[in-house]
Amino acid sequence: MKKGIWQEFDGYEEIAEEIEFSFKAGKERSFDRLMAGQYIRQLHPRQLKLRIVDVIAETASTKTLRLAPVDALLPPFLAGQYIPLFLEINGIRTSRPYSISSQPRQTGYYDITVRRVPDGLVSNYLMDRIKTGDQLDSAGPQGNFHYNPLYHDKHMVCIAGGSGITPFMSMIREIVECGLDRTVTLLYGNRQPDDIIFHEELERISARFDNITYIPVIEKPGKTYTGACGFINAALIREILGSMSDMTFFLCGPQGMYEFCLPELESLGIEKRKIRKEMYGPPDNICDHQGWPSQIEAEDRFEVKILDGRTISVRARDPLLVSLENEGILPPSICRSGECSMCRVKVLSGKVFQPAGTPVRKSDTQFGYVHSCISYPLGDLEIML
Amino acid sequence: MDYDAIVIGAGNGGLTASAALARKGMQVLLLERHNIPGGCATSFCRGRFEFEVALHQLSGLGTPEQPGPLRMTLDSLGVMENLEFVEITDLYSVHMPDGFHASFKPDKNQIIAELKEKFPHENEGIDGFFDLVYKYAGDMIGAFIFRDPEPSREKYPNMYRYAFKNAKAVLDDFFKDPRLKAVISVYWGYLGISADQMAFAYLAMILFQFIEFKPYHVKGGSQALSNAILNSFFTAGGRARFNCGAQRILTEDNQVRGVVTDDGDIVEAPYVVANISPVETYTNLIDKNLIPDNTLQEMNSRTLSNSAFSMFIGFDCEPEALNIAESTNFLMSSTDITRTNHDRMNRIDIQDELLVMSCYDVSDSSFSPPGTCQVNLVTLKYGDPWLDIPPGRYHEVKFRCAESMLCRMEEIYPEIRQHIEEIDVATPLTHMRYLGHPAGSVYGFEHRTRDSLFFQPGRHSPVKGLCFAGGWTGDGGFEPTLRSGVAAAKSILKQTNK
Numbered sequence: 001m002k003k004g005i006w007q008e009f010d011g012y013e014e015i016a017e018e019i020e021f022s023f024k025a026g027k028e029r030s031f032d033r034l035m036a037g038q039y040i041r042q043l044h045p046r047q048l049k050l051r052i053v054d055v056i057a058e059t060a061s062t063k064t065l066r067l068a069p070v071d072a073l074l075p076p077f078l079a080g081q082y083i084p085l086f087l088e089i090n091g092i093r094t095s096r097p098y099s100i101s102s103q104p105r106q107t108g109y110y111d112i113t114v115r116r117v118p119d120g121l122v123s124n125y126l127m128d129r130i131k132t133g134d135q136l137d138s139a140g141p142q143g144n145f146h147y148n149p150l151y152h153d154k155h156m157v158c159i160a161g162g163s164g165i166t167p168f169m170s171m172i173r174e175i176v177e178c179g180l181d182r183t184v185t186l187l188y189g190n191r192q193p194d195d196i197i198f199h200e201e202l203e204r205i206s207a208r209f210d211n212i213t214y215i216p217v218i219e220k221p222g223k224t225y226t227g228a229c230g231f232i233n234a235a236l237i238r239e240i241l242g243s244m245s246d247m248t249f250f251l252c253g254p255q256g257m258y259e260f261c262l263p264e265l266e267s268l269g270i271e272k273r274k275i276r277k278e279m280y281g282p283p284d285n286i287c288d289h290q291g292w293p294s295q296i297e298a299e300d301r302f303e304v305k306i307l308d309g310r311t312i313s314v315r316a317r318d319p320l321l322v323s324l325e326n327e328g329i330l331p332p333s334i335c336r337s338g339e340c341s342m343c344r345v346k347v348l349s350g351k352v353f354q355p356a357g358t359p360v361r362k363s364d365t366q367f368g369y370v371h372s373c374i375s376y377p378l379g380d381l382e383i384m385l
Numbered sequence: 386m387d388y389d390a391i392v393i394g395a396g397n398g399g400l401t402a403s404a405a406l407a408r409k410g411m412q413v414l415l416l417e418r419h420n421i422p423g424g425c426a427t428s429f430c431r432g433r434f435e436f437e438v439a440l441h442q443l444s445g446l447g448t449p450e451q452p453g454p455l456r457m458t459l460d461s462l463g464v465m466e467n468l469e470f471v472e473i474t475d476l477y478s479v480h481m482p483d484g485f486h487a488s489f490k491p492d493k494n495q496i497i498a499e500l501k502e503k504f505p506h507e508n509e510g511i512d513g514f515f516d517l518v519y520k521y522a523g524d525m526i527g528a529f530i531f532r533d534p535e536p537s538r539e540k541y542p543n544m545y546r547y548a549f550k551n552a553k554a555v556l557d558d559f560f561k562d563p564r565l566k567a568v569i570s571v572y573w574g575y576l577g578i579s580a581d582q583m584a585f586a587y588l589a590m591i592l593f594q595f596i597e598f599k600p601y602h603v604k605g606g607s608q609a610l611s612n613a614i615l616n617s618f619f620t621a622g623g624r625a626r627f628n629c630g631a632q633r634i635l636t637e638d639n640q641v642r643g644v645v646t647d648d649g650d651i652v653e654a655p656y657v658v659a660n661i662s663p664v665e666t667y668t669n670l671i672d673k674n675l676i677p678d679n680t681l682q683e684m685n686s687r688t689l690s691n692s693a694f695s696m697f698i699g700f701d702c703e704p705e706a707l708n709i710a711e712s713t714n715f716l717m718s719s720t721d722i723t724r725t726n727h728d729r730m731n732r733i734d735i736q737d738e739l740l741v742m743s744c745y746d747v748s749d750s751s752f753s754p755p756g757t758c759q760v761n762l763v764t765l766k767y768g769d770p771w772l773d774i775p776p777g778r779y780h781e782v783k784f785r786c787a788e789s790m791l792c793r794m795e796e797i798y799p800e801i802r803q804h805i806e807e808i809d810v811a812t813p814l815t816h817m818r819y820l821g822h823p824a825g826s827v828y829g830f831e832h833r834t835r836d837s838l839f840f841q842p843g844r845h846s847p848v849k850g851l852c853f854a855g856g857w858t859g860d861g862g863f864e865p866t867l868r869s870g871v872a873a874a875k876s877i878l879k880q881t882n883k
Contacts, residue, residue: 004839005528005536006548006549006839008538008545009544009545009546009548009549010545010546010547010548010549010550011548011549011550011834012549014549015549015834015835015840018835019686019835019840022686022687022835023682023683023686025686026682026684026685026686026687027685028685029664029668029684029685029689029823030664030668030669032664032689032769032823032824033664033665033668033669033823035769035772035823036768036772036817036822036823036824036825039771039772039776039814039817040814040817040818042776043776043779043814043818044818073776075776076776076777076779076780078780107777144431144809148784148808149784149788150784150787150788150791150805150808150810151802151805151808271701272701272806273701273804273805273806273807308624331628332420332628339430341420341421341429341430342420344420344421359430359431359432359433359435360430361428361429361430361435361605361608362435362604362605362606362608362609363428363605363606363608363609363611363612363613364608364612366467366605366609366612367467367612367613367615367616369612384619385627
């Protein structure tokens with residue numbers, strides 16, 4: 001024990017005795033470390049190996065992949081959350097988030113439902129080349145798009161567009177299969193009736209359960225279609241819901257749907273705090289985005305120098321993260337929609353375009369950090385990973 | 386050698402150690418397992434809010450004219466020009482469900498007046514108690530800050546008499562009213578140890594410090610602090626690897642030789658600063674045979690501090706609409722200041738625990754977006770009981786506890802339910818996940834009297850070239866951990882004569 005004047009302080013003897021005793025009564029601390037590590041790996045594994053146990057055709061352009069764990073229990077999740085998939089396709093390593101469409105109390109597998117995106121690197125790979133028995137790398141489920149009993153209303157108004165239905169399928173399946181005290185009104189927009197995913201199941205559920213209402217909305221219906229048509233607008237929402245107090249709105253779909261629906265909800269007087277919005281990847285065409293400098297063309301190319309590393313050539317229309325991955329440089333990435341901040345990089349010189357409203361920490365902005373999954377080069381750059 | 390020093394972990398202590406070394410011309414590599422610097426000193430975004438994770442009140446800053454120790458530390462790291470500090474005009478408030486409310490300013494006379502108004506029957510004791518707090522602090526400063534070469538009981542009678550006395554015993558000497566004792570010792574929550582186990586020294590110094598140097602917050606939250614220190618480190622030529630921790634510390638003849646990173650790279654350096662727990666270091670990173678038995682025995686003799694259960698709540702209105710008038714609020718249901726209060730931290734559910742609720746927007750209206758505000762609502766909880774929850778029930782338990790906590794807040798602020806826009810919840814398991822600390826400890830080892838630096842090894846290790854920085858080396862909290870890194874750097878610089 002250390003020596004000093006404190007040995008003369010009143011009460012020193014008792015403390016010295018206490019220390020002597022604690023040496024005898026000590027506990028092996030390595031155990032605490034192990035326990036914590038093991039538990040966290042069950043909840044939030046950094047790596048999760050999944051095997052495709054079934055491939056279910058949903059529509060002409062959509063398949064559900066049923067994923068079972070290879071060597072661990074599946075971590076629990078909240079309906080609405082997603083898993084990242086880590087893939088190597090044509091020599092390029094990348095990741096994609098997919099909402100889980102199966103319900104959380106079904107603990108044997110996760111379903112993810114994938115729609116083919118024209119020219120999409122990952123969706124085409126998953127649609128065409130993945131088969132039963134194949135293995136995929138993932139990590140623990142995450143995301144904040146879920147029902148939160150602390151402050152969300154029990155009546156959820158779910159507005160889905162296209163493959164944006166997947167988190168809602170998980171929620172609806174959980175509600176009906178577990179008998180939860182919640183009400184869902186689902187407005188599900190698609191271009192054509194053939195595009196609707198899970199149509200039969202949703203019809204069946206809404207016919208059987210009073211607390212689930214399913215309204216498919218078709219943008220460009222044929223002449224004989226009798227259901228709701230056009231976009232999901234204020235008039236349609238008012239007609240279906242009547243009074244809109246005590247309801248929380250959940251939106252999941254492509255950028256265009258948010259751009260249309262959010263002002264519609266605002267016009268109905270829905271408060272901001274009653275609206276939840278799932279992220280949905282980077283915009284399809286960033287050059288059409290508000291604030292994009294008109295002098296920069298989609299195909300313009302710039303050089304990005306990485307501190308202590310290489311210089312790579314990048315295209316203005318590609319998110320920085322994608323350009324880096326194309327060159328085999330792999331910042332960690334999870335949400336790929338600007339939210340989770342895993343892919344943040346520091347811009348040492350040069351300018352990038354990051355859409356207004358991207359949730360970047362104030363001090364990150366002060367010191368030049370950007371979320372590379374949603375940042376586009378506007379000139380030559382130097383960055384630090 | 387690839388570097389002069391390697392720092393493992395970019396928490397407060399790791400950041401200041403890195404910056405202090407690099408600014409003296411050392412070649413330094415900083416390793417951090419997370420993708421962002423700060424450890425506890427961080428923030429995260431949800432919706433339009435950026436939530437502060439850990440900083441409630443920054444101590445030791447003082448004013449430019451009368452700088453406190455922390456301001457001098459930050460000045461020496463060249464970070465002040467990138468930071469904007471906001472003085473918090475209130476010290477703290479205590480709210481009880483029966484309507485009791487006391488509100489203190491960081492001003493000794495105001496505190497005494499407020500206490501006398503609320504507890505007129507304890508007038509004499511109130512004067513005596515604060516008199517002792519100030520005399521005790523004066524003794525400590527004379528003996529330890531100014532390093533008196535010949536200290537004695539005659540010169541510093543209060544220090545000799547009170548340093549090892551527990552806070553409850555001193556409170557019992559001065560007061561009868563249990564509510565007054567609880568109100569005055571409410572800062573136990575910043576230490577995680579009940580008043581009957583906590584040294585009076587801690588209580589006296591924390592009150593003295595906050596009153597004399599004032600509590601502060603920083604614009605952009607604690608992440609701004611972390612980013613600014615990292616930036617200073619980069620400016621001085623430092624190199625950092627994020628998403629990459631250390632898996633081994635390499636040694637030769639009981640002398641540090643370098644580390645093996647998580648990526649498997651071997652990086653050589655004669656000095657390593659571990660801004661991670663000694664538990665992790667001694668049981669996982671270094672050859673156990675190098676660690677003398679008494680070091681391991683010493684480590685195992687300590688107990689791990691509490692973790693925390695926190696809620697981050699964003700409201701769609703200004704604080705006034707919720708009747709939140711003060712920055713730092715203790716919501717108190719029980720006036721128990723003994724070990725049984727402490728035991729509450731061992732149960733999972735939230736009932737009558739002490740809660741601290743910080744609303745940064747009261748002192749800094751630009752903290753959250755215009756027309757909104759946020760609160761950070763915390764209670765201290767041990768991590769171990771959470772490990773017994775079946776993983777499949779984790780979310781359910783988390784929401785249940787959070788709901789109880791919201792109800793507690795609602796007792797004092799009945800308007801909150803109508804204004805909630807975002808909520809996120811962090812449990813002890815969240816702290817285990819992001820900090821990697823055993824039991825999710827947020828204050829390192831516990832801070833009983835026997836755990837103070839009079840008795841414990843602090844930053845020192847038995848391996849040459851290895852030292853520690855951060856909350857595991859001494860006192861927890863922002864000021865001590867930020868200063869611990871600079872102290873570690875100084876001891877290395879001394880050895881290298883730089």
